[in-house]
Amino acid sequence: MSTENAPTNPRSAPPRARRPPSRLWYGLLAPPFVGLLWVPFYNRIDPRAGSVPFFYWYQFVWIGVSAILTAVVYFATRDVER
Amino acid sequence: MIDVNASAITVFVALFALVTVLGFVAARWRQGNLDELHEWGLGGRRFGTLVTWFLLGGDLYTAYTFVAVPALVFGAGAIGFFAIPYTVLTYPLVLAVMPRLWSVTRKHGYITAADFVRGRFGSGTLALAIAVTGILATMPYIGLQLVGIQVVLAAMGVQGDLPIVIAFVILAAYTYQSGLRAPALIAVVKDAVIYVTVIAAVVIIPAKLGGYGKIFDAVPPAKLLLTPPKGESLGQYTAYPTMALGSALALFLYPHSMTGVLSSSGRDVIRRNTAMLPAYSFLLALIAALGYMALAAGVDKNPAYAAGFAKYDANFAVPALFLDSFPSWFVGFSFAAIAIGALVPAAIMSIAAANLFTRNVYREYFRPDCSGQEESSVAKMASLVVKFGALAFIVGLPQKYAIQFQLLGGVWILQTLPAIVLGLYTRWPQPKALLAGWASGMGVGTFMAYELHFKSTVYSLPLGPVKVPGYAALWALLVNLAVAGIVTLVLDAVGHPRGRDATLPEDYGPA
Numbered sequence: 001m002s003t004e005n006a007p008t009n010p011r012s013a014p015p016r017a018r019r020p021p022s023r024l025w026y027g028l029l030a031p032p033f034v035g036l037l038w039v040p041f042y043n044r045i046d047p048r049a050g051s052v053p054f055f056y057w058y059q060f061v062w063i064g065v066s067a068i069l070t071a072v073v074y075f076a077t078r079d080v081e082r
Numbered sequence: 083m084i085d086v087n088a089s090a091i092t093v094f095v096a097l098f099a100l101v102t103v104l105g106f107v108a109a110r111w112r113q114g115n116l117d118e119l120h121e122w123g124l125g126g127r128r129f130g131t132l133v134t135w136f137l138l139g140g141d142l143y144t145a146y147t148f149v150a151v152p153a154l155v156f157g158a159g160a161i162g163f164f165a166i167p168y169t170v171l172t173y174p175l176v177l178a179v180m181p182r183l184w185s186v187t188r189k190h191g192y193i194t195a196a197d198f199v200r201g202r203f204g205s206g207t208l209a210l211a212i213a214v215t216g217i218l219a220t221m222p223y224i225g226l227q228l229v230g231i232q233v234v235l236a237a238m239g240v241q242g243d244l245p246i247v248i249a250f251v252i253l254a255a256y257t258y259q260s261g262l263r264a265p266a267l268i269a270v271v272k273d274a275v276i277y278v279t280v281i282a283a284v285v286i287i288p289a290k291l292g293g294y295g296k297i298f299d300a301v302p303p304a305k306l307l308l309t310p311p312k313g314e315s316l317g318q319y320t321a322y323p324t325m326a327l328g329s330a331l332a333l334f335l336y337p338h339s340m341t342g343v344l345s346s347s348g349r350d351v352i353r354r355n356t357a358m359l360p361a362y363s364f365l366l367a368l369i370a371a372l373g374y375m376a377l378a379a380g381v382d383k384n385p386a387y388a389a390g391f392a393k394y395d396a397n398f399a400v401p402a403l404f405l406d407s408f409p410s411w412f413v414g415f416s417f418a419a420i421a422i423g424a425l426v427p428a429a430i431m432s433i434a435a436a437n438l439f440t441r442n443v444y445r446e447y448f449r450p451d452c453s454g455q456e457e458s459s460v461a462k463m464a465s466l467v468v469k470f471g472a473l474a475f476i477v478g479l480p481q482k483y484a485i486q487f488q489l490l491g492g493v494w495i496l497q498t499l500p501a502i503v504l505g506l507y508t509r510w511p512q513p514k515a516l517l518a519g520w521a522s523g524m525g526v527g528t529f530m531a532y533e534l535h536f537k538s539t540v541y542s543l544p545l546g547p548v549k550v551p552g553y554a555a556l557w558a559l560l561v562n563l564a565v566a567g568i569v570t571l572v573l574d575a576v577g578h579p580r581g582r583d584a585t586l587p588e589d590y591g592p593a
Contacts, residue, residue, distance in 0.1 A: 029174035036167035037323040043160075043308045051295030055307055059166045060367050066170045067360035070177055074357050078350075 025076040032066040093414030105256030108263040119457040122261035123437045124345040134346040140269030145230030145424030153396035155373025159305025167326035169363040177356040181349035182506045182590040189589045196442040204581025205513035213442035216337040219491035220435045224472035225484040227424035234417040237401035257429045265429040275419040300378035315549040324552035332496040337434035376403040436464035486536040493555040497523035515569035523562030530554035
């Protein structure tokens with residue numbers, strides 16, 4: 001994740017050419033914390049999904065959303081890793 | 083209790099025999115020199131993406147999870163679902179932190195997190211504190227895996243302690259021989275049978291009960307949602323998220339999850355797995371829902387299961403539900419899933435505890451220049467001692483002690499966060515300050531659990547006029563961090579020297 005040992009010295013490379021993807025991508029890991037740790041968002045029965053109360057399907061959906069966000073961060077920061 | 087059921091037992095024993103064979107064969111899988119600790123105790127750090135996925139899944143989602151999470155939902159309702167945010171939030175944390183740990187441990191040949199702390203802060207005492215905490219937190223966790231096996235054996239009508247002793251002797255033998263390769267290989271079977279069981283359960287049982295609507299209707303309204311703030315207490319509005327966050331932070335500090343992470347063949351394997359492991363969280367959410375299905379099926383009111391509930395309390399809910407809903411042969415299959423689900427984590431936990439003892443106690447304090455072969459044979463013996471210790475605990479003492487000890491273990495393990503996780507980013511804290519923080523956190527956390535008579539870990543913190551119920555581990559961690567910070571400032575002010583740092587900044591990045 002650190003860029004100190006990139007194969008070439010960044011200063012000798014042409015500007016922007018070898019610029020690694022931004023570490024700001026890691027910010028995408030934050031939304032699940034907000035969405036799941038603030039209970040008043042979701043401690044309710046309605047709207048139901050089919051017969052499942054909101055409290056349950058809301059958290060269930062976050063499993064998928066969080067996995068997708070994690071995957072996006074993984075792919076977006078892969079080049080920093082090389 | 084219930085009559086011994088021949089077809090259930092036949093299927094159960096057949097699956098158990100299959101994994102036993104796999105456990106012994108595993109020694110020859112991706113063969114390495116098992117007389118070296120990193121080969122026996124970390125599988126040679128050769129596990130790729132898929133094996134790591136099975137290993138970590140098998141390791142983190144234990145048999146006790148499958149029994150206890152629905153048991154909590156069955157008994158207490160919505161609060162039991164904290165397992166969902168807990169396992170959702172843990173993977174983003176792992177993605178951010180664990181690749182750094184993998185790189186530095188690989189570079190320096192560290193086997194345990196305590197090895198890293200030793201190298202980073204140059205303090206054997208701090209490393210010892212981390213290692214002892216890890217061992218203490220792991221022991222009751224192994225014990226609870228045994229409880230998982232005991233519950234399903236009892237549900238099949240098998241009496242006495244002998245079967246569980248036999249199961250554990252077999253487990254101990256192949257772990258001794260094959261090391262981490264055994265649970266890695268068995269984890270593949272474990273996950274297959276667990277997935278089949280859970281998917282069958284969430285299709286068949288709701289169909290029998292008249293659909294999910296009927297299931298949620300059966301839940302008492304007070305249990306269907308979290309208790310909102312009332313009067314001066316914030317109720318479950320703070321208990322729920324602090325339990326989730328504290329557990330998410332603690333999960334990867336447990337020695338057995340560290341072992342799973344460090345055995346992977348590269349940091350990219352760990353990074354990729356953080357996007358793949360949520361598949362198990364999905365499964366866990368379905369498993370949690372089994373608690374409500376057990377309520378709707380009214381298994382606790384069925385006289386056939388009264389003896390089981392009397393002995394195992396809500397932990398009997400899932401076995402009773404399976405007995406109630408499945409044909410006999412599939413009961414055997416699903417119970418084998420739970421029992422095999424106990425073997426994988428129990429093996430990894432005993433290996434992890436053995437690695438800690440060997441590296442951070444034995445080599446550090448008794449034999450600083452012992453050979454790799456000596457290390458490996460000490461670890462093998464230590465893994466036996468740890469397992470039989472856990473067995474004696476479960477057979478000899480009421481199981482409630484193991485459960486209480488395990489709750490305490492969660493509080494304790496979180497107190498290793500500052501040294502391990504902060505250590506990956508900064509050397510600012512003084513080792514003596516981290517030690518003082520750790521001791522304060524352990525003290526405060528244990529005191530809170532004592533105040534709660536070790537029955538719960540949700541401690542109500544009086545904050546001015548309001549009471550804030552929250553996970554004791556997290557409160558203790560705040561004290562821990564504050565003490566570590568203040569003592570560092572004091573030691574720096576008096577010019578106390580820092581120990582030697584064996585690591586370099588580039589050791590933490592990709593090779």
